[in-house]
Amino acid sequence: MSVVLETVCGGVRLRSPIMPASGTFSHEMENVLDLGQLSALVLKTTTYTSRRGNPVPRVTETSFGMLNSIGIPGGGIQHFVANELPKYRRSGAPIVASISADTAAQFGEMAAILSDEGLAAIELNISCPNIEADGQAFAMSREATARVVATARRATTLPLWAKLTPNTGEIVNIAKAAESAGADALVVANTILALAIDADSRRAELGNIMGGLSGPGVKPIILRMVYQCARKVSIPIIGCGGISSGRDVVEYLLAGATTVQVGTESFRDPTALVRIERELVEFCDGRGISSLRELIGGLMVQDAPAGAPDVDVAP
Amino acid sequence: MLQNTVSTRRNIGGTEFPILAAALPVVANGPVGDTYWHIRLKAATTHLLSRPGQFFQLRCPRSEAGDPFLRRPMSVYAVDTNVGEIAFLYKVTGIGTTGLSTLVPGDTLDVLGPLGVGFDINPEWDHVLVVARGVGLATMGPLAKALHHNGVALTAICSYRTPEATIGLEPFELHGSVHTVYDTDGTSDVASVDSLIREEHARRSFSFAYTCGSKRIVRLLQDLSSQLGFGGEVALEQRMACGLGMCHSCVIDLRRGDTVESVRVCSRGPVFSLGDIVAPEETLSWYRSCDESAI
Numbered sequence A: 001m002s003v004v005l006e007t008v009c010g011g012v013r014l015r016s017p018i019m020p021a022s023g024t025f026s027h028e029m030e031n032v033l034d035l036g037q038l039s040a041l042v043l044k045t046t047t048y049t050s051r052r053g054n055p056v057p058r059v060t061e062t063s064f065g066m067l068n069s070i071g072i073p074g075g076g077i078q079h080f081v082a083n084e085l086p087k088y089r090r091s092g093a094p095i096v097a098s099i100s101a102d103t104a105a106q107f108g109e110m111a112a113i114l115s116d117e118g119l120a121a122i123e124l125n126i127s128c129p130n131i132e133a134d135g136q137a138f139a140m141s142r143e144a145t146a147r148v149v150a151t152a153r154r155a156t157t158l159p160l161w162a163k164l165t166p167n168t169g170e171i172v173n174i175a176k177a178a179e180s181a182g183a184d185a186l187v188v189a190n191t192i193l194a195l196a197i198d199a200d201s202r203r204a205e206l207g208n209i210m211g212g213l214s215g216p217g218v219k220p221i222i223l224r225m226v227y228q229c230a231r232k233v234s235i236p237i238i239g240c241g242g243i244s245s246g247r248d249v250v251e252y253l254l255a256g257a258t259t260v261q262v263g264t265e266s267f268r269d270p271t272a273l274v275r276i277e278r279e280l281v282e283f284c285d286g287r288g289i290s291s292l293r294e295l296i297g298g299l300m301v302q303d304a305p306a307g308a309p310d311v312d313v314a315p
Numbered sequence B: 001m002l003q004n005t006v007s008t009r010r011n012i013g014g015t016e017f018p019i020l021a022a023a024l025p026v027v028a029n030g031p032v033g034d035t036y037w038h039i040r041l042k043a044a045t046t047h048l049l050s051r052p053g054q055f056f057q058l059r060c061p062r063s064e065a066g067d068p069f070l071r072r073p074m075s076v077y078a079v080d081t082n083v084g085e086i087a088f089l090y091k092v093t094g095i096g097t098t099g100l101s102t103l104v105p106g107d108t109l110d111v112l113g114p115l116g117v118g119f120d121i122n123p124e125w126d127h128v129l130v131v132a133r134g135v136g137l138a139t140m141g142p143l144a145k146a147l148h149h150n151g152v153a154l155t156a157i158c159s160y161r162t163p164e165a166t167i168g169l170e171p172f173e174l175h176g177s178v179h180t181v182y183d184t185d186g187t188s189d190v191a192s193v194d195s196l197i198r199e200e201h202a203r204r205s206f207s208f209a210y211t212c213g214s215k216r217i218v219r220l221l222q223d224l225s226s227q228l229g230f231g232g233e234v235a236l237e238q239r240m241a242c243g244l245g246m247c248h249s250c251v252i253d254l255r256r257g258d259t260v261e262s263v264r265v266c267s268r269g270p271v272f273s274l275g276d277i278v279a280p281e282e283t284l285s286w287y288r289s290c291d292e293s294a295i
Ligand SMILES: Cc1cc2nc3c(=O)[nH]c(=O)nc-3n(C[C@H](O)[C@H](O)[C@H](O)COP(=O)(O)O)c2cc1C
Pocket: A021, A022, A023, A024, A044, A045, A068, A070, A072, A098, A125, A163, A189, A190, A191, A213, A214, A215, A216, A218, A240, A241, A242, A243, A261, A262, A263, A264, A265, B247
């Protein structure tokens, strides 16, 4: 008997714990694999109004990862419902729409608009700038996080996944705020704010100067955040950051994630989602692991102190 | 017009998909001339069918220069369906192409492609112009062959820094007439190329023009095509990540009537109508200081 991959995460039944990460997947992936093989289709973030996106260069590479400042280009929510969403219905895989807006009220409006579109869940990308707070991301503050999640919660009965930013020093408190406000799961996390400079030209590598770091280099940081959050919230955690192999998935499960999302690796290997699932099965079958429950939260901690501190763990 | 060939390829799990994602054996890899390298890969014939102007995303290996994290776009230089080989012509400029140059027969190279849309070719055309510079010549080789197949006469202007850097002339000599111009003797100046094109056009008028490899030449051909009344296309490059149209990294502005639309170079290009390009200066390759890839 092979390991059972099927799982329920934040109100959504998934064939496997491995999903694409928002912004790194779109229907064009069907040119290299069968979208029906994916456990869920997590779509690129849609904004309330249309956006042009950031100036080029929008990506650059670094050791063990990449930086991006795409800037969420798109036609806005109406265009998304009319023109984008229909492209994803054919595959039969559960669809998760990711939304972002300038204000909590707009998040609510978008959640309401998406309520009758046959989605499996809505991912709230609260890692984007909050216009009402001088452009600081919603997920930098407990209050703003709670406001967005609560507003969306009132607007829809669909499962809500809150996607947190790693650019905060208090991710555990943000996670708790999202949970109390009614989130069904947490995605930990979005990209880490970063800067790459070309020493010859003395210019930033990205047109937008700063961008988000992703890829294998961020994995230890995000793993740590998953570990911290999982101990303090009871809703499922979707681990996201630097996953490129089945072993990486196991590490996230051990840290306390229930499922994972894979982003950047799909740019290096566009069939990665299928490969990583196969590697996860091989890992489990080779060790007689029959259920992922045996792994989730299974990090062995020597003499785990009962009241171990959350954040201020000095290295 | 040529139809876009859709052939199927064997990827993961034995299923057929339109785009090949596979590791191909290296047949040969070595320098040609003093500036460029040529790599040949073994592949099943059905995997090789691509339109002139299409490209592949290559996962270049690490070398002492570094570990290229993302793939590098590279346009197809030649396809030999008889022996089942695909070739790329490249200039060693950064960590991607340095890594590529370390491959030897027996190694494999992970490729993704063919990607993007290729050049338009109309068999009704009498005579067309190709202006290409440096490694941009690589993109034009398959085009010269296809034009010849379609009975379209071709005049090529191939621009190089020096006579020693001359490369990729063969397909043009085989299938048309060639002018070579150089920076070292000033013949590659925009003004000289401008009058050369006007002379050739007066001799036998151009129905269409293609270009790749120089932003100045894009500007020049934009002007000439509207003055002299022929259409044209340009193969562009832009820094990209996925190559499939998923990540929206490689965008460029296109003129659409009175408005400007931002489109992805990898999936809507890399070939665009000359007249649609708003700002050729805003295209860039992987390294600011040098144009690494041939797109
Ligand atoms: C090019 C690119 C675009 C992205 N776009 C989005 C987006 O639209 N919405 C979002 O919530 N996250 C976006 N992300 C973040 C990813 O979903 C993911 O959280 C992050 O890349 C970390 O995972 P990874 O290391 O597996 O890539 C983007 C990441 C990249 C690299």
